[in-house]
Amino acid sequence: MLERAREILEAGPSAPREMMDALQESRLALERQREMAERRLLKTQNLQKAAEEKERHLEKKGRRLDREAERTVDEAMKELARRADPHLRALRNVPKALLGDFHALEEIVRGSVSKTTLANRRRDFIASLKKGDEVFVPRFDARCKIRKFIREEEKLVVMVGMMPMEVGYDEVAIGEE
Numbered sequence: 001m002l003e004r005a006r007e008i009l010e011a012g013p014s015a016p017r018e019m020m021d022a023l024q025e026s027r028l029a030l031e032r033q034r035e036m037a038e039r040r041l042l043k044t045q046n047l048q049k050a051a052e053e054k055e056r057h058l059e060k061k062g063r064r065l066d067r068e069a070e071r072t073v074d075e076a077m078k079e080l081a082r083r084a085d086p087h088l089r090a091l092r093n094v095p096k097a098l099l100g101d102f103h104a105l106e107e108i109v110r111g112s113v114s115k116t117t118l119a120n121r122r123r124d125f126i127a128s129l130k131k132g133d134e135v136f137v138p139r140f141d142a143r144c145k146i147r148k149f150i151r152e153e154e155k156l157v158v159m160v161g162m163m164p165m166e167v168g169y170d171e172v173a174i175g176e177e
Helices: 002-011 014-093 096-114 117-127
Strands: 134-137 142-150 155-160 163-168
Touching: 014 096, 014 117, 134 155, 142 163
Parallel strands: none
Antiparallel strands: 134 142, 142 155, 155 163
C-alpha cells in the first residue's frame, strides 16, 4: 500500500484529481445507462401491454366473426331447407323405384341444416333445458316458459302469455338474451 501511495504521490498532485474525475465520469456514465435501461424497460412494458390489449381485441373480434359466420351459414341452410321443402313435399308421391332417391335427397337437405355448428350448439343448449325453464324466442320478442318438448320433431311448446305455441329448436335463442 505504501508503494501504491508513493506512485500516486510521485505522479504529481493531479493524479488523485484525475482519479476522482475518472470515477465521477464513470458514475455519471453508469447513471445515464441506468436511466436509459429504465426508459427501455418502461417502453417494453408499454409495448407488451399494448400487444396484450391488441391480442384481447383480436380474440374478441375473432369470436364475434365466428358467431356471425355460424349465423350466416345457419340462416343459409335454413333458407335452403325452406325453399326445398315444397319441392320435397311434391316429390313424396314418386314411383316406388325412385323412393330411395327421394329419401336420400330429403336426408341430404334436412341433414345439412341440422349439422351446422350453430344448430349443434342450439341442440346442446336445448338438451340442457327442462320443462318450466324460460327461453327467449325472437319471433315473439319474449321470454317464454317451456311447457313441453317434442324432441323427435325438434320442437318445443312454449307459453306466450297464456297461449301455448309450438316453436322449432331453430327459433330459440341460445343462452341469455
